[in-house]
Amino acid sequence: MPFSFKKRSVLPGFGLTFGYTLFYLSLIVLIPIGALFLKSSTLTGSEFWATVTAPRVLASYRITFGAAFIAAFFNLFAGLLIAWVLARYEFKGKSILDALVDLPFALPTAVAGIALTTVFSVNGWLGKPLNALGIHVSYTPIGIIVAMIFISLPFMVRTVQPVLEDLEKELEEASATLGATRLQTFRRVILPVLTPSLFTGFALGFARALGEYGSIVFIAGNMPMKTEITPLLIITKLEQYQYAEATAIAAVTLIISFVLLLFINWVQWHNRRKYSL
Amino acid sequence: MPSPISPAPAKNGPEVRQQTPRARMRDAVGEPPWMRRLLIGLAILLISVILLVPLAAVFHQAFAKGVDGYIAAITAPDTLSAIRLTLLACAIAVPFNVVFGVAAAWAIAKFDFKGKNFLITLIDIPFSVSPVIAGLVFILLFGAQGYFGEFLSEHDIQLVFAVPGIVLATIFVTFPFVARELIPVMQAQGTEEEEASISLGADGWKTFWRITLPNIKWGLLYGVVLCNARAMGEFGAVSVVSGHIRGETNTLPLHVEILYNEYDFSGAFAVASLLAFLAVITLIAKKFLERGVRAEIKAAENMVPEQGALHS
Amino acid sequence: MSIKIENVRKSFGNFHALDGVNLEIPSGELVALLGPSGSGKTTLLRILAGLEAADSGRILVEGRDTTEDHVRERQVGFVFQHYALFRHLTIFENVAYGLRVKPRATRPDKDYIHSRVTELLKLVQLDWLGDRYPAQLSGGQRQRIALARALAVEPRLLLLDEPFGALDAKVRLELRHWLRRLHDDLGITSVFVTHDQEEAMEVSDRVVILNAGQIEQVGTPEEVYDAPATPFVHEFLGLTNLFTGHLRQEVLAAGRNVKVTEETALDDKQGAHAYVRPYDFEVSLQADGEDYIPAELRFAQTIGNIVRLQFIIPGREEPVRVELEKTKFRALRVGIGAKLFLKPRHVQIFVKDRKDAAWAGTGS
Numbered sequence: 001m002p003f004s005f006k007k008r009s010v011l012p013g014f015g016l017t018f019g020y021t022l023f024y025l026s027l028i029v030l031i032p033i034g035a036l037f038l039k040s041s042t043l044t045g046s047e048f049w050a051t052v053t054a055p056r057v058l059a060s061y062r063i064t065f066g067a068a069f070i071a072a073f074f075n076l077f078a079g080l081l082i083a084w085v086l087a088r089y090e091f092k093g094k095s096i097l098d099a100l101v102d103l104p105f106a107l108p109t110a111v112a113g114i115a116l117t118t119v120f121s122v123n124g125w126l127g128k129p130l131n132a133l134g135i136h137v138s139y140t141p142i143g144i145i146v147a148m149i150f151i152s153l154p155f156m157v158r159t160v161q162p163v164l165e166d167l168e169k170e171l172e173e174a175s176a177t178l179g180a181t182r183l184q185t186f187r188r189v190i191l192p193v194l195t196p197s198l199f200t201g202f203a204l205g206f207a208r209a210l211g212e213y214g215s216i217v218f219i220a221g222n223m224p225m226k227t228e229i230t231p232l233l234i235i236t237k238l239e240q241y242q243y244a245e246a247t248a249i250a251a252v253t254l255i256i257s258f259v260l261l262l263f264i265n266w267v268q269w270h271n272r273r274k275y276s277l
Numbered sequence: 278m279p280s281p282i283s284p285a286p287a288k289n290g291p292e293v294r295q296q297t298p299r300a301r302m303r304d305a306v307g308e309p310p311w312m313r314r315l316l317i318g319l320a321i322l323l324i325s326v327i328l329l330v331p332l333a334a335v336f337h338q339a340f341a342k343g344v345d346g347y348i349a350a351i352t353a354p355d356t357l358s359a360i361r362l363t364l365l366a367c368a369i370a371v372p373f374n375v376v377f378g379v380a381a382a383w384a385i386a387k388f389d390f391k392g393k394n395f396l397i398t399l400i401d402i403p404f405s406v407s408p409v410i411a412g413l414v415f416i417l418l419f420g421a422q423g424y425f426g427e428f429l430s431e432h433d434i435q436l437v438f439a440v441p442g443i444v445l446a447t448i449f450v451t452f453p454f455v456a457r458e459l460i461p462v463m464q465a466q467g468t469e470e471e472e473a474s475i476s477l478g479a480d481g482w483k484t485f486w487r488i489t490l491p492n493i494k495w496g497l498l499y500g501v502v503l504c505n506a507r508a509m510g511e512f513g514a515v516s517v518v519s520g521h522i523r524g525e526t527n528t529l530p531l532h533v534e535i536l537y538n539e540y541d542f543s544g545a546f547a548v549a550s551l552l553a554f555l556a557v558i559t560l561i562a563k564k565f566l567e568r569g570v571r572a573e574i575k576a577a578e579n580m581v582p583e584q585g586a587l588h589s
Numbered sequence: 590m591s592i593k594i595e596n597v598r599k600s601f602g603n604f605h606a607l608d609g610v611n612l613e614i615p616s617g618e619l620v621a622l623l624g625p626s627g628s629g630k631t632t633l634l635r636i637l638a639g640l641e642a643a644d645s646g647r648i649l650v651e652g653r654d655t656t657e658d659h660v661r662e663r664q665v666g667f668v669f670q671h672y673a674l675f676r677h678l679t680i681f682e683n684v685a686y687g688l689r690v691k692p693r694a695t696r697p698d699k700d701y702i703h704s705r706v707t708e709l710l711k712l713v714q715l716d717w718l719g720d721r722y723p724a725q726l727s728g729g730q731r732q733r734i735a736l737a738r739a740l741a742v743e744p745r746l747l748l749l750d751e752p753f754g755a756l757d758a759k760v761r762l763e764l765r766h767w768l769r770r771l772h773d774d775l776g777i778t779s780v781f782v783t784h785d786q787e788e789a790m791e792v793s794d795r796v797v798i799l800n801a802g803q804i805e806q807v808g809t810p811e812e813v814y815d816a817p818a819t820p821f822v823h824e825f826l827g828l829t830n831l832f833t834g835h836l837r838q839e840v841l842a843a844g845r846n847v848k849v850t851e852e853t854a855l856d857d858k859q860g861a862h863a864y865v866r867p868y869d870f871e872v873s874l875q876a877d878g879e880d881y882i883p884a885e886l887r888f889a890q891t892i893g894n895i896v897r898l899q900f901i902i903p904g905r906e907e908p909v910r911v912e913l914e915k916t917k918f919r920a921l922r923v924g925i926g927a928k929l930f931l932k933p934r935h936v937q938i939f940v941k942d943r944k945d946a947a948w949a950g951t952g953s
Contacts, residue, residue: 011472011484038424108556150327178686231409234407235517276676
C-alpha cells in the first residue's frame with residue numbers, strides 16, 4: 001500500500017492523480033503564497049508592525065473593511081430578497097433575471113469598473129438624479145460601496161437560493177397548522193434555517209469585496225487616506241519598489257482572508273453536523 | 278401539481294366567481310398576491326439598478342461615436358494584439374486547469390483518505406486571495422529582486438512583465454474553477470460504475486474515458502466555461518505582472534484601462550463591449566449547462582439511492 | 590367534533606384528485622382514509638386541514654361551514670408523513686411551538702407552556718428527550734414528537750398523513766397499537782391516511798375506501814371486509830381469485846362452474862364477477878358433489894404455518910391461488926401435479942347493473 005492513510009479501493013490512479021494534485025497545487029498556489037510570507041518575514045517585528053499600522057495603511061483598512069461590511073450588509077437584504085423571489089415565485093422573465101444575477105461573476109472587473117463609473121458619474125444615468133439629491137457616488141466612499149455591492153451580490157443570492165429551494169414545504173405547513181402567522185413562520189421557521197447560509201453568503205461577499213480591485217479603482221478616485229483601498233495601496237507600494245512593505249500589507253490581508261475562509265467552512269460543517277436529518 | 282407557494286396565475290376564466298375566497302385559501306403557506314407582486318417588483322428593481330444598468334451602459338457608450346468609431350476601436354492594432362494575448366493566455370491556462378481539475382476530482386471524489394477536506398480548502402485558496410496579491414506573489418518569486426530573479430536574469434529569462442507572467446497569474450486566479458465543479462458531480466456519482474468497469478476487465482484509462490468522462494461531461498464543460506470567463510476577464514492579477522507594455526503585454530481588460538485612462542472613453546467601451554458580450558454568452562451557456570449538470574447529479578442519485586442520503 | 594364533507598371536488602390540471610366526495614365523520618371516531626396512491630386520500634386530508642382549497646363543495650364542522658377558514662384558524666393538528674419537525678429547534682421547543690406563536694392575548698405564560706410541554710412529552714413517553722434536536726432521534730421517536738407537537742394546541746381534529754409510512758415494520762406495529770390507545774384516551778376525532786389495508790383494519794373505527802377520487806365504501810373494518818360494496822374494495826383488501834362470466838340461475842359459468850351456495854335473485858345472463866379468497870377453498874382428493882372443481886396442483890410454497898398453492902383449472906389461464914394450513918396440506922399427502930378438487934366455501938359476487946353501471950354485491 002503506497003498510501004497508508006487511504007482506504008483500500010479497487011480503482012486505480014490514486015497515486016498519480018493525488019500526486020499530481022499536490023504537485024500542481026504546490027507549484028501554483030502554495031509555493032507562491034509561501035514566498036509571500038517568507039518575504040514578509042525579512043522585516044523585523046517592529047518594522048512589520050510599523051508598516052502595517054502606518055496611518056495611510058490604517059486608513060486603507062478602514063475604508064476597505066468599512067465599505068466591504070456595508071456592501072455585504074446591504075446584500076444581506078438585497079440578496080435574500082432576490083433569492084426569495086427567484087426560489088419561490090413564477091413570473092415572466094424570471095430565467096433572465098436568474099441568469100443576470102451571475103453577471104458579476106462573468107463580467108470582467110475592469111469592464112464593471114468603467115461601466116459603474118460612467119453610470120454614477122455626474123452626468124450618468126443614475127449619477128445625475130442622485131447628484132440632484134445631493135448624493136455623490138463617483139470618487140467617494142459611496143462609489144467603493146456601490147462597486148462592492150455589485151461584485152458581491154451573487155455570492156449572497158447563490159448561497160441562499162438553493163437553501164430556500166430545498167426547504168420542505170411541509171415545515172411551513174406544519175407551522176401554519178400550529179397557528180403561526182406568515183410572519184411568525186418566516187421569523188421562527190424559515191429564517192433560522194437560512195441563517196447559516198446568510199452567514200456564509202455574507203462572509204463570502206465580504207471576503208470578495210475586501211480583495212476586489214478592478215471594479216473599484218475606476219470609481220473610487222483613489223485619494224490616499226480617503227478613498228484608497230488596501231489592494232490599490234499594495235500596488236502603489238509595488239510601483240514604488242517598496243516590496244517588503246507591499247508584502248507585509250498583503251500578508252495581513254491574506255491572513256484575514258484565510259480566517260474568513262476557515263470561518264465559512266466552520267459554519268457549514270457545524271450546521272451540517274447539528275441539524276441535518 | 279402547482280405548489281401552493283408559487284403564485285397560481287389568476288387566469289380570467291369562468292372560475293372568476295370563486296377566485297376571491299378560494300385564492301385566500303390557496304395561500305395557506307404563501308404570501309398574499311400584493312405582497313408577492315411587491316417583492317417581485319423590488320427584486321426586478323434591484324437587479325436592474327445594480328446589474329442591468331451597468332451592462333447596458335457598456336453597449337450604449339461603446340457606440341457613442343457611431344458604428345464606424347466602434348469598428349475603428351476594435352480593429353486598432355493594439356486592440357488586436359490584446360485580443361491575441363488574451364486568447365493565448367486562455368489557451369494555456371484553461372487546459373492546464375482542466376487537467377488539474379480532473380486529476381484532483383478523481384483523487385478526491387473516488388477515494389477516501391485523511392485530510393480530504395483540508396485539501397479541498399487548499400484548492401479553494403485562490404478564490405479568497407485578492408487578485409492583486411495573486412500578481413504580487415509572482416513578482417516576489419520571479420521579479421528582478423525576487424527569489425529566482427537572479428537565476429532568471431543570468432539565463433536571460435523574462436517571466437514577469439512578460440507573457441509568461443500573465444499566463445501564470447491567469448492560471449493562479451482560475452485555479453479552482455474546474456476542480457470545484459467536478460468534485461461535487463463526481464462525489465454524487467460515487468464509484469460503483471467505475472468498479473463495475475474495472476471488474477469487467479477495463480484498465481484505469483479505459484474506465485476513465487468510457488465511463489467517467491461521459492458521466493461528467495456537462496460538469497466539466499461548465500467548469501471550463503467559468504474558468505474561461507475568468508481567464509479572459511482577469512484584471513487585477515494580470516495588471517500587477519504585466520508591465521503594461523502596449524501591443525506586447527496588454528490583455529483586453531488591461532487595454533480597456535489604458536484607453537480609459539487616456540480619456541478615449543468610446544474606445545475603452547468598444548473594447549469593453551467585446552468582453553461584456555463574452556460575459557453575456559457565458560451567462561447563457563452557464564444557464565444552459567446548469568441543466569446538464571443537475572441532470573448528471575440527479576441521475577447519479579437515482580441510480581444509487583443511499584448516495585443521496587450521504588449528501589443530505 | 591363531527592365533520593360533514595359535502596360534494597368536495599378538487600382537480601390539479603386535468604387530474605381529478607377528488608370527484609365529488611361526501612362523507613360524515615361522527616365525533617370522537619378514529620377514521621382511516623384507505624386507498625391506492627393517486628386515489629385522492631391525501632388531498633382530502635389536506636383539504637380538511639385547510640392546506641389545500643377545494644374547487645367546490647363544503648366542509649362543515651359541528652354544522653358550521655369552515656370551507657373558507659384559513660389553516661391557522663381551523664385548530665387542526667396535522668401530523669406530516671415525514672414529520673416536518675423544525676430541525677433547528679429542540680424537541681421541547683418543537684412541541685412548545687404552537688403555544689409560543691399564539692396571539693399575545695391568548696398566549697399562555699412560560700410556566701404553563703413548560704408544564705404543558707412536559708405533560709405532552711410524558712404522554713408520548715419521550716420526556717427525557719426534551720433537550721435533543723430532531724436529528725438525534727430515531728424515526729419512531731420523531732413520529733411521536735410530531736404527534737405531541739400537533740396535540741399541544743389542543744386541536745379539535747387530528748389529521749395524520751401516512752403516519753407510519755416511513756417506519757420499519759416492527760416500529761410500525763408498535764406505534765399502531767400505541768396510536769389506538771392514545772386515541773381512546775384523548776377521544777379527539779382523528780383521521781389518518783394510509784395505503785396499507787392491514788393498518789386501516791387494525792387501527793380504525795371506520796374505514797373510508799377511496800379510488801380515483803371517489804369514495805367506494807364507508808364502514809367498520811368488518812363491514813368493508815365482509816361485505817365489500819364494489820369489486821375494487823374486495824380486490825384492494827387482500828389477495829383473491831376472480832372468476833368472470835355470466836350468471837345462470839345460481840351458477841356462475843367461468844371456465845368451469847363456481848356454484849353459489851345461496852339463493853340469489855339474479856336474472857339470466859348477467860355479466861358478473863365472482864371472487865373467492867385463497868383461504869376460502871376446500872381442497873379434497875375426491876369430488877363429493879357438483880360443487881367441486883377439478884384442478885391440478887402446480888406450485889406449493891410453505892410460509893410459516895400456511896402453504897400457498899397454485900392450481901390450474903382447465904379452460905382458465907390464471908392459476909387459482911389457494912391457502913391451506915400446513916397440517917391440512919400434509920394430510921392430503923400429495924405433490925406437484927396431483928389432480929385434486931376445489932370447493933369454494935364463500936363466494937363474493939358482483940353483478941353489473943346495466944342501468945346505472947353500479948355494482949350490486951352479494952355475499953354467499
